[in-house]
Amino acid sequence: MKNDQAVTALAALAHPTRLAIFRMLVERGPEGLSAGVIAERLGIPASSLTFHVQHLHRAGLATQRRLSRQLIYAADFQAMNGLVGFLTENCCGRGATVCVPACQPAAPVSARVRKRSA
Amino acid sequence: MKNDQAVTALAALAHPTRLAIFRMLVERGPEGLSAGVIAERLGIPASSLTFHVQHLHRAGLATQRRLSRQLIYAADFQAMNGLVGFLTENCCGRGATVCVPACQPAAPVSARVRKRSA
DNA sequence: CTGATATTTCAACGATACTCGAATTATCGG
DNA sequence: CCGATAATTCGAGTATCGTTGAAATATCAG
Numbered sequence: 044m045k046n047d048q049a050v051t052a053l054a055a056l057a058h059p060t061r062l063a064i065f066r067m068l069v070e071r072g073p074e075g076l077s078a079g080v081i082a083e084r085l086g087i088p089a090s091s092l093t094f095h096v097q098h099l100h101r102a103g104l105a106t107q108r109r110l111s112r113q114l115i116y117a118a119d120f121q122a123m124n125g126l127v128g129f130l131t132e133n134c135c136g137r138g139a140t141v142c143v144p145a146c147q148p149a150a151p152v153s154a155r156v157r158k159r160s161a
Numbered sequence: 162m163k164n165d166q167a168v169t170a171l172a173a174l175a176h177p178t179r180l181a182i183f184r185m186l187v188e189r190g191p192e193g194l195s196a197g198v199i200a201e202r203l204g205i206p207a208s209s210l211t212f213h214v215q216h217l218h219r220a221g222l223a224t225q226r227r228l229s230r231q232l233i234y235a236a237d238f239q240a241m242n243g244l245v246g247f248l249t250e251n252c253c254g255r256g257a258t259v260c261v262p263a264c265q266p267a268a269p270v271s272a273r274v275r276k277r278s279a
Numbered sequence: 280c281t282g283a284t285a286t287t288t289c290a291a292c293g294a295t296a297c298t299c300g301a302a303t304t305a306t307c308g309g
Numbered sequence: 310c311c312g313a314t315a316a317t318t319c320g321a322g323t324a325t326c327g328t329t330g331a332a333a334t335a336t337c338a339g
Contacts, residue, residue, distance in 0.1 A: 046177070047177075049180065050176065053172075053174050053175035054172075054176075056171045056175075057168055057171035057172035057174075058296095058297090059164070059168055062164065062167065062171075065252060066252060069251070069254055072254070077315080077316090078316060078317090079315060079316075087298090087299090088298080088299055089299095089317085090299055090300075090301095090316090090317075090318080091297080092316090093317055094298080094299095097317090109305090112307060112316080113315060113316080114316060114317090118252075120254065123248075123252055123253055124253070126248070127248055130245055130248070131245060131264070133184055133187070134174075134184060134187050134236075134264075135241055135245065135265070136238065146252075146254060147253070178327090195285080195286090196286060196287090197284095197285060200286095205328090205329095206328080206329055206330080207285080207287080208328080208330075208331095209327080209328060209329065210286090211287055212329095213327090215287090227336085229337065230285050231284095231285060232285075232286060
């Protein structure tokens with residue numbers, strides 16, 4: 044990850060609302076969440092949600108796909124991996140490069156839902 | 162690390178100049194660098210440097226100590242460790258908590274200088 | 280104390296970020 | 310096509326950030 048990308052990604056996460064959105068997406072996994080659901084959970088206007096979630100999208104931290112009328116956003120774990128890697132390699136001293144964090148969800152949502160109801 | 166602290170730390174690093182300062186401090190290690198040296202290396206006015214380095218200090222990412230007329234700033238590796246830990250634990254999914262990055266310099270500056278000249 | 284050095288504080292300005300209601304675009308069911 | 314739903318874009322107002330020169334503070338050497 045380049046220096047500029049890192050700054051962009053850090054700025055994207057450096058806001059309470061956006062960090063909350065991103066954590067929500069991480070917890071949800073690849074299945075993602077629609078803009079409406081996120082806005083409702085956070086209790087913010089739709090236009091405000093768009094502003095923040097697109098910030099994450101532009102920074103490369105969230106993917107976007109359309110599902111009929113809804114736009115689904117999901118965390119981009121590869122990008123997050125890149126950011127954490129950048130921080131450990133460039134901002135944690137030379138002795139830390141041995142550590143390779145694995146940024147990805149433990150299991151798809153469908154499996155977790157099944158597990159929860161079991 | 163609390164959510165608010167993480168946002169503060171992320172915001173502190175989310176600026177080209179401050180990220181450059183922090184990387185400089187990380188590379189330097191516990192010995193730190195004086196405000197004047199940092200400003201000179203970056204080619205920015207002293208008042209601008211103060212603005213940014215204090216931002217890092219307030220965010221807990223840099224320590225400050227006085228050495229006669231100079232103020233020495235150094236990276237706070239423990240804080241950085243906390244931030245990386247927060248990101249891996251809260252923003253990288255549940256499967257990533259096994260990784261514990263060790264954020265600290267490989268060796269004190271004095272040793273490295275000796276090594277370099279050898 | 281005096282002068283010199285190192286850094287911070289202050290004040291003012293321009294630029295960017297955030298918020299949110301209203302208008303617009305996209306999709307779907309019938 | 311039409312009405313309804315989901316989301317974005319637009320516009321305007323407020324707030325915060327970033328930059329910098331000038332003035333103030335702290336430390337030291339003599």
